Amino acid sequence: MIVPRLIERKRNGRALTRDELRELVLAYSRGEVPDYQMAAFLMAVYFKGLDRDEMTTLMEAMLASGSHLDFSHLQIARVDKHSMGGVGDKTSLVLAPLIASLGIAVPMISGRGLGHTGGTLDKLEAIPGFRTQMTMAETTRQVEDIGCALVGQTAELVPADKKMYALRDTTATVEVIPLIAASIMSKKLAESLTGLVLDIKCGSGSFLPETEKGLELAKAMIQLGESHGCPVVALMTAMDRPLGHACGNALETKEAIDMLHGGGPPDFVEVTFALGAEMLLLSGVCRSMEEAHSEMRRAIAGGQAAEKFEEIIAAQGGDSGVVSDTSRLPQAACEGVYEAPADGFITRVEPRAIGHGIIALGGGRLTMEDTVDPSVGFVITVKPGDKVAKGQPIATVYARRKSALEIGRRTLQAAIAVGDAPAEGCALISHRVTASGVENFTAHG
Amino acid sequence: MIVPRLIERKRNGRALTRDELRELVLAYSRGEVPDYQMAAFLMAVYFKGLDRDEMTTLMEAMLASGSHLDFSHLQIARVDKHSMGGVGDKTSLVLAPLIASLGIAVPMISGRGLGHTGGTLDKLEAIPGFRTQMTMAETTRQVEDIGCALVGQTAELVPADKKMYALRDTTATVEVIPLIAASIMSKKLAESLTGLVLDIKCGSGSFLPETEKGLELAKAMIQLGESHGCPVVALMTAMDRPLGHACGNALETKEAIDMLHGGGPPDFVEVTFALGAEMLLLSGVCRSMEEAHSEMRRAIAGGQAAEKFEEIIAAQGGDSGVVSDTSRLPQAACEGVYEAPADGFITRVEPRAIGHGIIALGGGRLTMEDTVDPSVGFVITVKPGDKVAKGQPIATVYARRKSALEIGRRTLQAAIAVGDAPAEGCALISHRVTASGVENFTAHG
Numbered sequence: 001m002i003v004p005r006l007i008e009r010k011r012n013g014r015a016l017t018r019d020e021l022r023e024l025v026l027a028y029s030r031g032e033v034p035d036y037q038m039a040a041f042l043m044a045v046y047f048k049g050l051d052r053d054e055m056t057t058l059m060e061a062m063l064a065s066g067s068h069l070d071f072s073h074l075q076i077a078r079v080d081k082h083s084m085g086g087v088g089d090k091t092s093l094v095l096a097p098l099i100a101s102l103g104i105a106v107p108m109i110s111g112r113g114l115g116h117t118g119g120t121l122d123k124l125e126a127i128p129g130f131r132t133q134m135t136m137a138e139t140t141r142q143v144e145d146i147g148c149a150l151v152g153q154t155a156e157l158v159p160a161d162k163k164m165y166a167l168r169d170t171t172a173t174v175e176v177i178p179l180i181a182a183s184i185m186s187k188k189l190a191e192s193l194t195g196l197v198l199d200i201k202c203g204s205g206s207f208l209p210e211t212e213k214g215l216e217l218a219k220a221m222i223q224l225g226e227s228h229g230c231p232v233v234a235l236m237t238a239m240d241r242p243l244g245h246a247c248g249n250a251l252e253t254k255e256a257i258d259m260l261h262g263g264g265p266p267d268f269v270e271v272t273f274a275l276g277a278e279m280l281l282l283s284g285v286c287r288s289m290e291e292a293h294s295e296m297r298r299a300i301a302g303g304q305a306a307e308k309f310e311e312i313i314a315a316q317g318g319d320s321g322v323v324s325d326t327s328r329l330p331q332a333a334c335e336g337v338y339e340a341p342a343d344g345f346i347t348r349v350e351p352r353a354i355g356h357g358i359i360a361l362g363g364g365r366l367t368m369e370d371t372v373d374p375s376v377g378f379v380i381t382v383k384p385g386d387k388v389a390k391g392q393p394i395a396t397v398y399a400r401r402k403s404a405l406e407i408g409r410r411t412l413q414a415a416i417a418v419g420d421a422p423a424e425g426c427a428l429i430s431h432r433v434t435a436s437g438v439e440n441f442t443a444h445g
Numbered sequence: 446m447i448v449p450r451l452i453e454r455k456r457n458g459r460a461l462t463r464d465e466l467r468e469l470v471l472a473y474s475r476g477e478v479p480d481y482q483m484a485a486f487l488m489a490v491y492f493k494g495l496d497r498d499e500m501t502t503l504m505e506a507m508l509a510s511g512s513h514l515d516f517s518h519l520q521i522a523r524v525d526k527h528s529m530g531g532v533g534d535k536t537s538l539v540l541a542p543l544i545a546s547l548g549i550a551v552p553m554i555s556g557r558g559l560g561h562t563g564g565t566l567d568k569l570e571a572i573p574g575f576r577t578q579m580t581m582a583e584t585t586r587q588v589e590d591i592g593c594a595l596v597g598q599t600a601e602l603v604p605a606d607k608k609m610y611a612l613r614d615t616t617a618t619v620e621v622i623p624l625i626a627a628s629i630m631s632k633k634l635a636e637s638l639t640g641l642v643l644d645i646k647c648g649s650g651s652f653l654p655e656t657e658k659g660l661e662l663a664k665a666m667i668q669l670g671e672s673h674g675c676p677v678v679a680l681m682t683a684m685d686r687p688l689g690h691a692c693g694n695a696l697e698t699k700e701a702i703d704m705l706h707g708g709g710p711p712d713f714v715e716v717t718f719a720l721g722a723e724m725l726l727l728s729g730v731c732r733s734m735e736e737a738h739s740e741m742r743r744a745i746a747g748g749q750a751a752e753k754f755e756e757i758i759a760a761q762g763g764d765s766g767v768v769s770d771t772s773r774l775p776q777a778a779c780e781g782v783y784e785a786p787a788d789g790f791i792t793r794v795e796p797r798a799i800g801h802g803i804i805a806l807g808g809g810r811l812t813m814e815d816t817v818d819p820s821v822g823f824v825i826t827v828k829p830g831d832k833v834a835k836g837q838p839i840a841t842v843y844a845r846r847k848s849a850l851e852i853g854r855r856t857l858q859a860a861i862a863v864g865d866a867p868a869e870g871c872a873l874i875s876h877r878v879t880a881s882g883v884e885n886f887t888a889h890g
Contacts (some may be wrong), residue, residue, distance in 0.1 A: 008617035011491065038615035043488035046456065171485035172453035357463035 001253065003037045019058045029160035041172040044162070050178040055220060056227045057177070062186035067158035069107055069140060073169075077283035078105040078143075081106065081275050082188055083199035084207055085117035087351035087358075088242030091199065091272045092120045092150075093256035094264075096274055096307035100148035101299045104283045107143045107191045108150050109157070114370070116205065116355025121152050126250035126329055126374035128248065130318030146311050158186045162383055181220035187200035189228050193289050195282030196225055196232045197275050201432075203240025203426040205351025211236065211430065213287065216283040225436050233278045233320040233434040237271050238426035241349040241384055244268030248363045248377010248398060250329040250406040257326050260306040267428055274429055330375040332398035336405035338412045340388040347419040349380060357411030361399055373400060378408065385422040446472065448482045453595045455826055456489040460663075464504045470506035474605035487609070487618040492531055495623040500665060500674045503623070504514035505561040510605035514552055514585055516637040522728035523588075524548040524702060526720050527633055529652055529659075530562035532796035532803075533687030534645065537565045538701035538719045540707075542754035543721055545815035546744045549728045552588045552636045553595050554602070558817070560811050561650065563697065567596050571695035571774055575763030575788065591638035591756050603631045603770065623659065628664035634673050639775035640727030641670055642720050645878075647686025648871040650796025656681065656875065663878040670878050678723045679878040682716050683871035686829055689713030693808050695774040695820010702771050705751040712873055770788025771878060775820040777843035781850035783857045785833040792864040794825060802856025806844055830867040 001023050006016055024041070025350040027033045074391045081095050092110060101108045111122035111365075112133075132152045134142070142149040144381060153162065161183050168174045175242070180261070186197055198221055200214045208214050209269045218234035225232035235356035244265045258264050259272065260361050276291035286292040310320040322328045358364040363376040388394060394416070397408030432439040446468050463470070469486070472478045484554045496502060514524050537555060545551045550864050555565035555577075566577045577597045579587070583886045589592040598607065606628050613619045631642055641877035642665055644654070645659045653659050663679035670677035684689075691700035703709050704717065731737040744750045755765040803809040808821040813878055825840040833839060839861070842853030877884040 004615055007488075011488070011617050035479070036612060037616055038482035038489045039485040043452075043456070043485045044617075047488075050514035112534060167481060170449055171482055172449050172456050172489070173485060311580075384494050440690045 003033055006042045007037060007044055007352050010041060010048055013048045015051050015054055017180055018053065021057045022056055022061040022064075024396075026065060027159050029065040029163060030220060034302070038164065039167055039171045039173070039193045042168060042171065042179070042434055045179065046173050046397075048175050052223060055178040056224060059182040059189070059224050062158045062182060063190060066158050066190070067136060067257070068190040069136060069157045069192045071105060071107065071140070071143060074105060074144065076103065077194045077196070077285065078107060078109050078192060079195040079279045079283045080106060080188060080191055080193055081197045081279060082184060082198060084201045085119070086115060086201045086205050086239040086243060087088050087118065087355045088244045088247045089118065090123055090244065090246070090252040090253065090256045090268070091275055091301065093253060094151055094272050094305075095276050095279065096148050097260065097312055098305040098313075099279050099300055100146070100295060101304040101308035102280065102285060102295055104279070104285060106148040108137065108148070109153055109187060109191055110150065112152070112232070112368070114368065116352045116359070116364070118358075118364070120150070121215050122249045122372055122374070123253050123392045124150055125268060126253045126317040127313055127322050128328065130313060131316050134316070140145070142315050143177075146315055148312050148332060150312060150316065153187065157190050158360070161186045167421050177217050177220055181224055182215055185224040189225070193230050194232055195279070197278040197282065199237035199271075199275055200234050200236045202236050202430065205239040205242070205355070213248060215431065215433060222433060222435055231282055233437065234284060235274055235278065235429055236431040236433070238265065238428050239351055240426045240432070242351050242354055243271060245379050245381050246362075246377065247354050247380065249374040250331075251353055251371065251377045251379055251398060253322070254329055256328040257306070257323055259308070260300060260309055260323070262300050270428060284428045290364065291427050293390040300337065312440050332400065332404055334399045334402050334403035336397040336399070336408060337393045338395040338397060338409060340390055340392045340418060341393050342418045343389065343390045343412060344418040344420055345422040346382045346388060347423040348415075348417040349382065349384060350415040352416035353411060354378060354380070357408060357415065360407050360411065361404055376400060378412065380412070382416070383423045388418060448478055452486045455486060455493055456780060458493045460496050460499055463498065463833060466492060466499055466502045467506040467509075467632060470605050471510060474486065474510040474608060476828055483609065484612055484616045489622070490624065491618050491621050497517070497668060500623040500627055501669060504627040504631045504634070504669050504802070506629060507603045507606045508635060511603050511635070512581060512601045513635040514637045516585070517553065519550060519589065521548065521550055522639045522730065523552060523637060523726045524640040524642070524724045525551060525553050525633060525636055525638055526724060528631060530564070531646045531650050531684040531688060532561060532563065532800045533692045533697065534563065535568055535689065535691070535697040535701045535713070536720055537607075538568060538698060539704050539717050539843045540597055540721050540724065541593050542705065542757055543741060544724050544746055544751040545591070546726065546753035547728060547730060547740055547748040548784045550588050552638075553593070554598055554632060554636055555595065556598070557810065557813070559813065561797045561804070561809070563694065563800070563803075563809070564762040564862060565595070567817055567819070568694045568698050568701075569595055571698045571721050572758055572763040572767050573773065574798060574875075575579070575758060576761050579761070581867040587760050591760055593753065593757050595757060595761065598632060599739070602635050606631045613693060619695070622662050622665055626662055626669055630649060630666050630669040634670070634675060638675050639864050640724070641675055642723040643677060643679035644716075644720055646684035647679045647681050647684055647875065650684040650686070650800070660876065660878065662881060667878060667880055672727065676727055676880065678705075678727060680719055680723065680874055681876040681878070683873050683875070684796055685871045687772070687796050687799055688716060689710075690824050690826050691822065692799050692825065693803050694817065694819040695776075696822045696824055696843060698767070699771040699774055702751070702768055705745060705754055705768070715873060723796065777820040777845065778842045779847050779850055781842045781844070781853060782838045783841050783842060783854060785835055785837045785841040785863060786858070787863045788835045789833065789863040789865055790867040791827045791829050791833060791861065793832045794827065794860040795831060795860040798856060798860035799823060799825070801862065802845050802853060805852050805856065807847055821845060823857065825861070828859070829870045833863060
């Protein structure tokens with residue numbers, strides 16, 4: 001393999017063979033191809049793309065670079081949900097125990113928050129004692145025992161992806177759809193799944209704000225799943241405003257627990273149920289949307305979902321008492337109520353501004369080395385389109401110090417706009433994408 | 446400076462500011478920006494280019510990364526000639542002593558051969574004892590003393606270019622005109638020149654075979670020279686066949702010495718005189734082409750040019766006796782005559798094939814680590830358009846061993862084509878490019 005010739009070929013817009021690309025990725029993972037050659041290759045891919053076969057080969061090489069979870073002996077369905085990330089997105093904390101309580105294995109490997117987006121691991125770690133770094137053997141055992149584990153990526157799992165992602169992050173080669181798709185799917189398929197549900201965010205707070213790009217990514221990931229025998233369904237959901245009310249780690253964990261007890265803001269409940277229904281359909285446990293929804297409502301009303309969360313928390317060393325008493329979660333020292341600045345309609349609740357506000361309060365990360373205060377954040381009880389009166393409380397800031405409340409107030413001032421007429425936002429769930437095509441729920445006629 | 450943001454900006458087709466690009470290059474040269482970020486940046490430049498200001502900034506940053514020669518105290522013109530490289534191109538070996546013998550300083554920093562192209566340093570090192578690695582102080586002293594030094598690049602001279610060129614070579618980012626132009630011009634302007642003549646090769650054996658690309662490169666380099674107060678003139682010359690007859694280090698050195706004694710093949714003499722005339726005009730020593738040509742003829746006929754070469758060789762530790770007795774140059778152990786395979790016209794003498802044949806005989810390099818046998822090569826006495834009779838001797842192979850003569854024979858068989866009618870090749874000198882525009886010597890009417 002003469003690496004400069006492979007870079008040159010991609011640069012000239014031609015495809016690499018399966019063997020060439022596989023060997024390039026594996027040799028890079030072993031440290032035999034230097035970072036600078038991979039960086040040049042990835043920038044050439046930014047401009048010239050990867051075709052379907054190359055994308056599949058890339059993902060397979062990433063998978064082959066490390067060890068995998070293996071649950072093929074379990075004889076039950078194994079389904080996960082992956083979200084592109086956003087602000088206020090705590091669906092994983094409900095879906096994992098809810099779906100596992102219905103007899104489906106959920107081996108969920110998640111990430112941390114970075115930039116304006118939050119991360120499931122950070123929300124879980126808001127629970128005192130909760131341990132997200134587990135070995136692959138521990139993860140396997142826990143999924144066998146209680147049907148679910150909520151863990152971070154280990155060094156053994158798809159190391160080529162880990163190394164390549166770190167390189168992309170520092171070389172402006174992140175925003176390439178086949179690279180994103182192969183990166184996500186290599187990690188998800190290493191979970192030994194029989195089905196996967198994707199939550200593709202669209203709108204200003206999404207990593208890929210344009211619907212077209214989101215659909216393209218969804219199709220690429222569905223193709224990769226199919227090539228590996230794992231059916232994938234994607235829903236496109238709104239991220240032009242935060243999901244639910246709570247934004248900030250412990251606040252979001254509390255909101256997720258509220259939903260496991262039958263509460264929660266309507267938009268958060270609707271998206272979570274929609275994703276959960278897809279998981280249940282993929283697993284084969286339910287045959288229709290109606291059946292799936294009624295099963296989920298039953299598991300919540302009967303307490304099994306909340307009990308499953310307690311079981312998972314206990315298994316991972318956390319204080320399971322938080323499920324019945326959310327005051328055991330970290331509490332911010334100071335609270336400040338934010339009022340509507342004028343009469344009118346909410347026209348905008350900008351998720352990026354809220355996400356950056358959480359960082360400013362000490363609850364998020366600009367680099368992976370930053371530590372996070374789980375207690376801080378916002379609870380915003382209005383949505384675009386809501387009618388408000390001047391002085392009406394519409395949000396609360398949670399902060400470590402009185403002086404920080406001002407940071408929160410300014411964040412809300414910049415993020416929330418009030419106008420004379422209700423503005424139209426993204427549909428909460430706009431598209432459903434499967435191997436057979438795209439359903440557009442917003443299409444007229 | 447946040448490097449990923451600079452890479453991203455270039456990737457998106459936008460220009461960097463002068464300060465940003467300068468700092469990027471200097472920080473890279475100091476080892477503070479890693480190779481992988483520079484590799485991604487260079488690949489983005491491959492696709493999005495550099496504008497005039499960026500190219501100038503890049504060259505200035507390269508110049509600023511190291512030390513320069515300084516002859517501003519000399520009060521005489523300092524002129525150099527740079528060739529894009531080819532097969533059989535030994536004009537530097539004649540021009541340096543010839544022009545220096547006319548009272549002009551020629552501080553010539555040259556390179557080695559790589560791939561199919563030869564290099565001036567290798568040809569000089571065919572002279573027993575000739576030392577091309579000199580310190581900048583030694584080089585300066587020698588130019589002050591005898592008006593000329595023929596040396597290789599030192600580590601102190603434009604280190605940013607050296608480092609960046611090595612990276613480009615391994616990341617498929619060599620063929621980018623503003624990068625080529627800035628790289629060459631940073632080295633040439635570090636010679637403290639008052640004028641520079643470029644020999645831009647076109648045709649199949651050139652690094653940039655298309656005339657349009659060659660003209661673009663010429664214009665870029667002229668612009669860079671002008672921005673630095675150094676007038677530049679470029680001639681475009683033919684490299685769809687070797688220049689002169691001799692191809693191979695010692696063989697070419699002998700042919701150059703022949704010309705210094707008034708001999709040499711007509712095409713080699715014509716190109717050398719054309720380049721030399723431009724050097725004399727730029728230096729201000731001559732006022733017209735006619736005067737320049739007659740001065741050069743006089744310096745050769747009177748022996749001053751050959752004497753200057755002896756002086757240079759002696760100053761650099763070489764055996765100056767080779768100038769009066771070329772049999773003191775390394776001689777190949779075996780010779781084999783090659784005959785025309787048929788009656789007809791020579792339609793092609795392919796320089797790349799000849800260059801690769803020299804490597805196969807042990808006289809060239811595939812990597813910079815290869816060592817070179819100076820004695821081997823070819824003398825090819827025919828040119829495209831010549832009429833030949835079957836069995837007529839048209840070339841000689843020079844090899845280390847009898848068994849290698851066959852390699853040479855096969856090279857000539859593949860490189861030289863005989864057809865029924867004379868084919869048209871590139872004009873020997875097709876264009877002259879200056880800051881005021883392009884003269885096309887091949888244009889009709």
